[in-house]
Amino acid sequence: MSGIWIYSEDSMIAKELLTVGLALKVSMGKSVGVITLASEEQDAFIAAGADKVCILKGQNPWPESYAGAVADFLSKEQASVLLVGGTLRGKDLAAKVAAILKTGLVTDALTVGYVNNGIETTRLIYGGLAIRTEAVSLPAFVTVPPRTYTEAPAMAGRQGEIFTVEVDNTASGVSVSNVCPIIREGADISTASRVIGVGRGFSKKEDLAMAEKLAQAIGAEIGCTRGIAEDSHWLPSERYIGISGQKVKAELYLAAGISGQVQHVVGVRDSKIIVAIDTNEKAPIFAAADYGIVGDLYEVLPLLAEAIEKK
Amino acid sequence: MPRILVCYKWVLDEQDIKINPGDLSLDSSKAKYKISDYDKNAIEEAMLLVESKEGSVDALTFGSDKVKQSLKDVLSRGPGKVDWIGDTAFEQADAFVTANVLAAAIRKNGSYDLILCGEGSSDSYSQQVAPRLAAILSIPAITFVQKISIDGSRIIATRKLGDCTEVVEVAGPAVLSVLPEINKPRIPSLKQVMAAAKKPSQEVKLADLQLGAEELQPKTITLSVKGYVMNRKNILYKEANQADNVAKLVASLAQEGMC
Ligand SMILES: Cc1cc2nc3c(=O)[nH]c(=O)nc-3n(C[C@H](O)[C@H](O)[C@H](O)COP(=O)(O)OP(=O)(O)OC[C@H]3O[C@@H](n4cnc5c(N)ncnc54)[C@H](O)[C@@H]3O)c2cc1C
Ligand SMILES: Nc1ncnc2c1ncn2[C@@H]1O[C@H](COP(=O)(O)O)[C@@H](O)[C@H]1O
DSSP, rough: OOOOOESHHHHHHHHHHHHHOOOOOOOHHHOEEEEEEGGGHHHHHTTOOOOOEEEEEEOOOOGGGHHHHHHHHHHHHSSSSEEEEEEEEEHHHHHHHHHHHHHEESSSSEEEEEEEEEEEEEEEGGTTTEEEEEEEEESEEEEOOOOOOOOOOOOOTTOOOEEEEEEEOOOOEEEOOOOOOOOOSSGGGGGGGGGEOOOOOOOOOOGGGHHHHHHHTOEEEEEEHHHHHSSSSSGGGGGGBBSBOOOOOSSEEEESOOOOHHHHHHTTTTSSEEEEEETTTTOOGGGGGEEESSSSSSHHHHHHHHHHHHH | EEEEEOOOOEEOOGOOOOOOOOTEEEEEEOEEEOOOHHHHHHHHHHHHHHHOOOOOEEEEEEEOOGGGGGOOOOOOOOTSSEEEEOOGGGGGGHHHHHHHHHHHHHHOOOOOOOOESSSOOTTTTTOOOOHHHHHTTTTTTEEEEEEEETTEEEEEEEEEEETTEEEEEEEEEEEEEGGGOOOOOOOOOOOOOHTTTTOOOOEEEEGEEEEEEEEGSEEEEEEEEEEEOOOOOEEOOOOOOOHHHHHHHHHHHHHHHHH
């Protein structure tokens, strides 16, 4: 079997995956290629370490419609490994390709290595309560969450093979419309050094102003639990933290009105100091915190903002 | 009048699982089972769709011998019938095996206009089974759906992908995976719980699905599972006077160099 291949509809993530791909290249002694829909990035991939770039060219712009084409290509290449950027679109495509080729697929791998002639991965299960180590015999497919690795740096003078494959991806009977682009509002909480997390302990949107006031006082960004973003729509989706949302690695994470279910905590537990404010002394967030105040956030937050401003 | 199938997984409630401090193994001896969280949204969505359009809702699950315990729970949430596969093969099953088993059961037992899954299961959260199922059945998949409408044989779904949405329209049958924000699952009423006891459930034997050994052989093998331990200071300020608590917290944060 030959070749390590990388696919992402997002070229930035494809370059992050080259970092893992190049490590596997060393341990497996196989070439690394990138399958892309973005021909304008072909030279950048070669510069970042790809030996080959395959540009898939179809009629249909919907990335998900390339699953069949990616499967055909991998099967012709007899690929040993496919690394897919773990966006939601990427996970959709990866699962379809794995089903077509009857291959094992690990979702959201934290680590990917070559052990005993196969791929060994770790990933979280039970919402982040535990880590599972898995072995997948080749061919092995893995999705890797965005921002797990830094982009492979460009090197001058690298050469590689670039080719285009014309494919038919006009999936019959599927039509896609009203595609709204991603609008990023404000700073990226995944790189913020201080973050205040807000949860269902807030009873209305206007009350978030209290968290904002404290955020100003300590220089923090606002993040939230899934429900605040997806059910209440008080904050945009990229502000929610957890297993299915953003990962925060802050110097200080302060949770207000958040119960601390593992699916949320998994997104903040790499932070240096964790502080929690919750009325319920038994809330699991206190077990995940360095410092906690048992109390009503409506009383505590204004006092805390005032005390910090005075300092 | 759509015929809808909902796939649900019977999972351990992760809130009841403890981590043994010594070897970090998991202790699930006190853990209860539940219908995987987001599958409750899938069941609710199926019910909402047939309440406005008539039609029928069946449920399907593949689990261990414990899966029988789930039948009453799922039926009390509205489906008219449940097919279940309880087999030890489930213990090692990965998404490859699970999708093969579910696809075989669907081929054997019925034709559906719409197959609903959750966005991901609460335990493994692999987010694979729905798109795999669609690929095996050679029908379209629409994943991460926050809104569904049915117009004759057309299925119109709004997907949410981060902060981007798009509307996907397909001719059924199709497999859809739903996001939890699509609805708020109802708590079954006493009447529904009583009615559930009278609804049909059908055991499907794995051996009757005519799957080859290859299709039942998992592609990913678990080597180890270890609990994730957090070492935190766990200092709690819980005086009645919040000004005191705040003063203590600020002093602690100052000591940490945070303010
Ligand atoms: C597969 C799966 C994936 C998930 N992924 C994520 C994820 O990525 N991110 C995520 O956040 N969640 C996720 N969840 C949901 C998660 O399990 C929890 O349901 C969610 O995090 C709870 O949000 P919350 O803490 O805001 O609300 P709640 O659990 O309702 O907690 C509210 C807290 O506020 C406290 N409170 C109430 N009033 C006050 C007051 N006046 N002052 C102070 N405290 C008060 C309460 O005591 C309580 O502790 C996922 C779930 C599943 C099943
Ligand atoms: N064993 C199972 N039985 C029935 N449905 C399942 C099973 N496993 C997964 N599913 C369905 O597939 C969805 C995604 O699961 P997963 O791919 O494990 O994240 C779940 O929300 C269920 O709807």
